[in-house]
Amino acid sequence: MADDTLEKFKQCTVEVLQVDPEQVTMEARFGDDLDADSLDLVELVMALEEAFDIEVPEEDLEGVETVGQAYELVQSKLPS
Amino acid sequence: MSEPSGERAEQARREPRVVLVTGGARGIGLACARAFVAAGDRVAVTYRTKPPEDDDVLAVSCDVTSTAEVDGAFDEVEERLGRVGVVVANAGANRDGLVLKMSDDAFDEVLDTNLTGAFRVARRAARSMVRARSGRLIFVSSVVGLTGSAGQVNYAASKAGLVGLARSLARELAPRGVTANVVAPGPVATDMTDALPEARRAELAAAVPLGRFATVEEVAAAVTFLASPEAAAITGAVLPVDGGLGMGH
Numbered sequence: 001m002a003d004d005t006l007e008k009f010k011q012c013t014v015e016v017l018q019v020d021p022e023q024v025t026m027e028a029r030f031g032d033d034l035d036a037d038s039l040d041l042v043e044l045v046m047a048l049e050e051a052f053d054i055e056v057p058e059e060d061l062e063g064v065e066t067v068g069q070a071y072e073l074v075q076s077k078l079p080s
Numbered sequence: 081m082s083e084p085s086g087e088r089a090e091q092a093r094r095e096p097r098v099v100l101v102t103g104g105a106r107g108i109g110l111a112c113a114r115a116f117v118a119a120g121d122r123v124a125v126t127y128r129t130k131p132p133e134d135d136d137v138l139a140v141s142c143d144v145t146s147t148a149e150v151d152g153a154f155d156e157v158e159e160r161l162g163r164v165g166v167v168v169a170n171a172g173a174n175r176d177g178l179v180l181k182m183s184d185d186a187f188d189e190v191l192d193t194n195l196t197g198a199f200r201v202a203r204r205a206a207r208s209m210v211r212a213r214s215g216r217l218i219f220v221s222s223v224v225g226l227t228g229s230a231g232q233v234n235y236a237a238s239k240a241g242l243v244g245l246a247r248s249l250a251r252e253l254a255p256r257g258v259t260a261n262v263v264a265p266g267p268v269a270t271d272m273t274d275a276l277p278e279a280r281r282a283e284l285a286a287a288v289p290l291g292r293f294a295t296v297e298e299v300a301a302a303v304t305f306l307a308s309p310e311a312a313a314i315t316g317a318v319l320p321v322d323g324g325l326g327m328g329h
Contacts, residue, residue, distance in 0.1 A: 039255060043210060 005052075005078065009071050012051050016044045026068035034067075048074055098161045099307070100154070101125045102144055102201055103171030105132040107270040108220060111296035112168050113137050115304045124157040124164075126171065144171045144197030154204045163212060166307045167205040169198040169242075170220040174235045187234045194238035195245065202249055206258065215258040216307045219246045220299075223266040223322040226329035239264075243318055250316035259315035261306045266322025269293040289324030 010024050017036050030036040036044070045056050048070075054077035064070050099116045103109040104125025110132050116123045117136045125132060126142035138160055142153035157164055173193040175186040202217055209215025224232055225239030242262055249260035267273060267284050273293060276284075285292050299321045305311055306319065320326050 037255070039210065039252065046207065046211075 005075065006071070008051055009048070009074055012047045013044060013067065013070075016040065016047050024067055026066065026071065028067045029065055030067070030070075031065070044070075052078060054078065097121050097165035098157065098163060099123045099166040099168070100157055100164045100205070101168040101170055102142070102197070103127070104137065104168075105130055105139070107272070108265065108268060108296050108299050109168070109170040110134070111300040112170065112303045115297070115300040116166070116307070119304060121166070122161045124161055126153050128171070144200060145192045147200050150197075150200045150204055158208070163208050164205055165209070165212070165214065166216040166218070167201060168218045168220065168303055168307075169201045171197055171201075172220065172238075174232065176231045176235065178231055179233050182233065187237075190234035191238050191241070194235070195241040198242055199245060202245070202260075206249070206253060209258045210253065210256045213257045215253070215256075216311075217246070217249060217253075217258065217260040218303050218306050219260070219262045220303070221262045221264045221318070223264050223320060223326040225264060226318075227326050246318075247316045254315060259306075259312065261311075261314060261316065262318045263299060263302045263306065264318055264320045264322065264326065265294060265299045266320065266325040267293045268299055268321075269295055287325060288322070289327070292323065294321050294323060 010021060013019070013024050014021050017034050017040055019034050023034060028034055030041060041061070045061065048054070049056055052074060054074065056073065056077060060073060064073060099121045101109050101113045101116075101123065102125070104113045105127035109125060113123050113125045113132070114134070123136065124138040124140055126140050126144070128141070128143050131139040131141070138157065140153045140156050142149045144150055154164065171193065173190055175190050177186060198219055205215065205217060219242045221242040222235070222239040224236045225243065229236050246260045246262045253260065266288060273281060302319050302321045306314060306317075
């Protein structure tokens with residue numbers, strides 16, 4: 001189950017940020033490594049909300065700087 | 081290997097877009113809707129009380145003071161016509177009165193419809209425009225937004241606010257190929273101005289350098305121009321259609 005989630009998450013990131021799959025590592029920083037600006041991040045969150053049928057309020061994004069942190073956030077929103 | 085730009089522009093013109101005009105049941109809004117229909121676009125209008133009598137447009141009931149209704153209207157238009165590529169935020173109200181007698185309610189209501197309403201519409205429209213990396217946002221303001229107008233602190237404030245709103249949107253969304261512009265009409269010949277006493281109308285027209293009111297078609301022409309592929313390099317602009325009344329702002 002977790003593998004599907006990760007795959008889907010990576011897919012969204014690759015599509016929205018227009019980066020290579022290899023760049024999407026857990027340590028990758030959105031700004032520094034993936035060249036994502038704030039608009040990119042909003043788009044990514046919207047895409048993830050749609051893909052996983054979750055809602056991510058603005059406040060939850062505070063401090064999310066790496067791919068790994070974003071992935072953890074998505075996981076926390078999924079029904080357990 | 082690239083086609084001549086004339087051909088590409090021609091193709092872009094022939095490519096029908098989905099256009100949404102808020103407050104499109106009458107006046108400037110309806111004229112805009114009709115101009116887009118004539119240009120071959122698929123057009124929807126929102127209305128609050130009476131729908132327009134026009135078979136060529138999709139009429140959707142929507143009160144722009146409600147986020148839920150705005151979202152619902154967009155959902156419906158997207159479902160029936162497709163992704164909205166052009167939005168004309170035109171829905172507006174006025175409740176004139178001298179400031180000393182103006183209630184909180186009269187001020188809030190006009191701001192909520194004219195400015196916050198435009199914000200709600202723009203926010204919802206931006207979602208799909210950002211993803212599609214293209215879009216046109218046009219806000220119908222007013223000459224009085226920049227000149228001021230006695231008895232209209234609420235209306236003028238809301239219309240001036242649209243300039244700050246549009247220009248901020250222009251900066252935020254520029255990286256995604258979305259332009260945001262403002263049209264600022266002066267006095268326009270509509271039902272509203274027809275109801276004014278003759279002497280008052282003459283007085284207003286005399287203050288205009290060109291000596292007359294604009295027609296709704298003339299305002300619509302400015303709107304359709306800003307929405308056109310030819311206007312792709314124009315963003316954050318305030319285009320007056322006021323016969324020169326507001327010159328200098």
